[in-house]
Amino acid sequence: xxxxxxxxxxxxxxxxxxLCVAGVSFGLMMASPVDPVNAYLGPLVAQVSPEQRxxxxxxxxxxxPAPVQFGRWLQQLASGNLGMSHVYDQPVGDVIGQxxxxxxxxxxxxxxxxxxxxFALGVLAGAKEHSPLDKIISAYAYVTASTPTFWLALLGVLxxxxxxxxxxxxxxxxxxxxxxxxxxxxxxxHLVLPVITxxxxxxxxxxxxxxxxxxxxxxxxxxxxxxxxGASRADIAWRHGxxxxxxxxxxxxxxxxxxxxxxxxxxxxxxxxxxxGQATVEAGLRSDVPLxxxxxxxxxxxxxxxxxLADTLYHVIDPRMRxxxxxxxxxx
Amino acid sequence: xxxxxxxxxxLPYYPRFWRRRYATHLNQLSLSVTAGSVHAIVGASGxxxxxxxxxxxxxxxxxxxxxxxxxxxxxxxxxRRKRALRGRxxxxxxxxxSALDPLARSQRQVGWAxxxxxxxxxxxxxxxxxxxxxxxxxxxxxxxxxxxxSGGMARRVLxxxxxxxxxxxxxxxxxxxxxxxxxxxxxxDALAALARQGKAVMLITHDLRHALSIAEHVTVMHEGHCVxxxxxxxxxxxxxxxxxxxxxxLWQALPxxxxxxxxxxxxxxxxx
Amino acid sequence: xxxxxPRLRALVCSSLLALLLLALLYAQWWLGDLPxxxxxxARLAPPGLDHWLGTDALGRELWxxxxxGLALSFxxxxxxxxxxxxxxxxxxLxxxxxxxxxxxISMLIDTLLSVPHLVLLLLIAFALGGGLQAVVIAVxxxxxxxxxRVLRAELLQLxxxxxxGISRAxxxxxxxxxxxxxxxxxxxxxLVGALLLxxxxxxxxxxxxxxxxxxxxxxPAIGLLLADAMRYLSGGYWWLGVFPGxxxxxxxxxxxxxxxxxxxxx
Numbered sequence: 001x002x003x004x005x006x007x008x009x010x011x012x013x014x015x016x017x018x019l020c021v022a023g024v025s026f027g028l029m030m031a032s033p034v035d036p037v038n039a040y041l042g043p044l045v046a047q048v049s050p051e052q053r054x055x056x057x058x059x060x061x062x063x064x065p066a067p068v069q070f071g072r073w074l075q076q077l078a079s080g081n082l083g084m085s086h087v088y089d090q091p092v093g094d095v096i097g098q099x100x101x102x103x104x105x106x107x108x109x110x111x112x113x114x115x116x117x118x119f120a121l122g123v124l125a126g127a128k129e130h131s132p133l134d135k136i137i138s139a140y141a142y143v144t145a146s147t148p149t150f151w152l153a154l155l156g157v158l159x160x161x162x163x164x165x166x167x168x169x170x171x172x173x174x175x176x177x178x179x180x181x182x183x184x185x186x187x188x189x190h191l192v193l194p195v196i197t198x199x200x201x202x203x204x205x206x207x208x209x210x211x212x213x214x215x216x217x218x219x220x221x222x223x224x225x226x227x228x229x230g231a232s233r234a235d236i237a238w239r240h241g242x243x244x245x246x247x248x249x250x251x252x253x254x255x256x257x258x259x260x261x262x263x264x265x266x267x268x269x270x271x272x273x274x275x276x277g278q279a280t281v282e283a284g285l286r287s288d289v290p291l292x293x294x295x296x297x298x299x300x301x302x303x304x305x306x307x308x309l310a311d312t313l314y315h316v317i318d319p320r321m322r323x324x325x326x327x328x329x330x331x332x
Numbered sequence: 333x334x335x336x337x338x339x340x341x342x343l344p345y346y347p348r349f350w351r352r353r354y355a356t357h358l359n360q361l362s363l364s365v366t367a368g369s370v371h372a373i374v375g376a377s378g379x380x381x382x383x384x385x386x387x388x389x390x391x392x393x394x395x396x397x398x399x400x401x402x403x404x405x406x407x408x409x410x411x412r413r414k415r416a417l418r419g420r421x422x423x424x425x426x427x428x429x430s431a432l433d434p435l436a437r438s439q440r441q442v443g444w445a446x447x448x449x450x451x452x453x454x455x456x457x458x459x460x461x462x463x464x465x466x467x468x469x470x471x472x473x474x475x476x477x478x479x480x481x482s483g484g485m486a487r488r489v490l491x492x493x494x495x496x497x498x499x500x501x502x503x504x505x506x507x508x509x510x511x512x513x514x515x516x517x518x519x520x521d522a523l524a525a526l527a528r529q530g531k532a533v534m535l536i537t538h539d540l541r542h543a544l545s546i547a548e549h550v551t552v553m554h555e556g557h558c559v560x561x562x563x564x565x566x567x568x569x570x571x572x573x574x575x576x577x578x579x580x581x582l583w584q585a586l587p588x589x590x591x592x593x594x595x596x597x598x599x600x601x602x603x604x
Numbered sequence: 605x606x607x608x609x610p611r612l613r614a615l616v617c618s619s620l621l622a623l624l625l626l627a628l629l630y631a632q633w634w635l636g637d638l639p640x641x642x643x644x645x646a647r648l649a650p651p652g653l654d655h656w657l658g659t660d661a662l663g664r665e666l667w668x669x670x671x672x673g674l675a676l677s678f679x680x681x682x683x684x685x686x687x688x689x690x691x692x693x694x695x696x697l698x699x700x701x702x703x704x705x706x707x708x709i710s711m712l713i714d715t716l717l718s719v720p721h722l723v724l725l726l727l728i729a730f731a732l733g734g735g736l737q738a739v740v741i742a743v744x745x746x747x748x749x750x751x752x753r754v755l756r757a758e759l760l761q762l763x764x765x766x767x768x769g770i771s772r773a774x775x776x777x778x779x780x781x782x783x784x785x786x787x788x789x790x791x792x793x794x795l796v797g798a799l800l801l802x803x804x805x806x807x808x809x810x811x812x813x814x815x816x817x818x819x820x821x822x823x824p825a826i827g828l829l830l831a832d833a834m835r836y837l838s839g840g841y842w843w844l845g846v847f848p849g850x851x852x853x854x855x856x857x858x859x860x861x862x863x864x865x866x867x868x869x870x
Binding site: 016017018020021024025028029031032033034142143145146147148149150151154155157158162163169257258259261262265266269270280281284285287292295296299300303304307 | 711712714715716717718719720721722723724726727728729730731732733803807810811814815816817826830833834837838840842845846849852853856857860861
């Protein structure tokens, strides 16, 4: 009962946040100096008379005051209609759906790989602070954390695609071949380099976080006690360290979905990978307001889901956060 | 069993942000602990008792400077031998309950201690069950996480962890802190029982009165020095058998005795 | 026994890096028009003795363009970090006034944190129409919530401290408590927070410019240099892509190092 109420309250708050996101992003769109009619027309702008412009404005409601437009947009949203994307000439929902499915392969594998790799490196580094291994891993993590995402992607293209010719230069498949006709192996071949780049960048924060946890553990009473029992560092890292650092690493990975998506925007741009990230940039550059709003809401939902999952995991997994069992009876 | 000669210890500190200095925490300390008895180390907080325990176990940070010699069972106890012997011949019952891993059940932690002492997985499990039963911890307490245990129970889990190692020297660091009289007596009894099994027990405490109930010898420490080592029976009457003024003052400060505070020594009374 | 003093070393390293960064800032006046001067006889020249880091498609010296770009990035990042931490400090202090205000501000923080940084940056840059000002504001607005959350938590903890209660019981005004207790406590955290924001701000500015919604194409910004390099990539003009990015990496890394030594000192 108490749990149900808490869940309900959390869901309500999440709904409210989502509404705020909608409000803020809509407000920003309204504040933009870009004329919505021009944005709608795109290159056709020169062929339209002022009367026709007014017709377009009244047809799409651009002439109404901002709050009215917002209300209308929310109404549409409630019925599941996100509007039309003029860049792709498709309903926004469809664009996001298709593109997200393509990005999901990139995001999902990079997420999983960076979590596993970051965790392993963090445990190795933190097990012995200031050891040569720790110095190498930390240096690697600090450097990648300071590396511009798109630059690393660019270097990857330069080395592996242009010089070595191992990987394709762009896109999700050969140019001019329809989506369905692409063989799985070809798809994977096109994914390898973007996934590796995104993984390398996502690893840094998880490595550093896990390392910090391990270092703290190795200085704690728990480790001192284990040393007193004759445990080796590897033993402590394995028995205590993995236990203490895995949940924080997972939580951090879930809570940084937004960073991951940001990275994918840049990487998809460099590799010309037709995913959601590329669509975001297109929408921004070509003033596709409905698409930009749709993507903002969608990614916010994505981030919020990650954060909520991270929160919940703590309560479910960590024994200290679980509802205490009846205090083990004070033995006589 | 254990002999310490002229042990000194200095730890680094930073008087300003970037300047490192060394402060002496143990100074020319000598004592010896014999098998089959409880040897109490008594002193106010800050006297260096816990550091002494950590020095013997080889648990000091790497930048510590130490001098003097230790002998265990007749052979020199250097850092390498400490590493080899701890968990097998040397066991520590730590001061803080935070030494228990909050994410592991108590039975599993005792099992780990047994594994680290060199037992096989099956043998470790059995030894853990036995040790926990020995300290009257029931099935429920065995399956509990540390935060679900009372202070006394957690203390007994820690004692069980030292017991399974079959070590011949057990160092108990403030094992009675925060316990009610009943629990405290239980823990002290357990330590006395370990000594009766032929182990050497080093009891580190600030609580002279209760240390005397099980200890054969008492070493009084003050600011890193060993003030005096005396047999327990010498803490008697007005303390006339004691040689040092500080030990006498400590004895007289107990509520059962004269209960006098010699202001020269007892600025910060630690009365049990 | 180690004789080196790790903290002293960190202090010296940080000061040296800071000096280097300041020298970089000075470089843009010293360079004059070199970053934009065209040399038609030396287009796309590879790195060598004549052209240290090579030249671009218009024969402009890449080393000069990189230096100018770094100086520009530094300024944008500095302004954005300053603005962002000022917003964070102001709102965190405001949140101590009443619980209703606090709820409102934490709602705003949660809202902004639930949109991926880059998407929010695109939105704001779009709303403001691009340019230097837009980039500074966009980066500041996307980065203040993280710091504000930390500061708010610090101040909430402080508000519960006994001495604040005593101060209130003594009849001190809210303004007095704000000025004499909250502000001095929050300020060091805020400064370190600003330092930590700095590298993020620079990276995000470069990303935004790279995507084409940031600084105007006439300025030699690192993001634009790299976007240019993308076009010449398949021709094998590697220096166009490698050096500006490397410069940015080194700058961000040094600032990050300074920031984390500062945090450790806190």
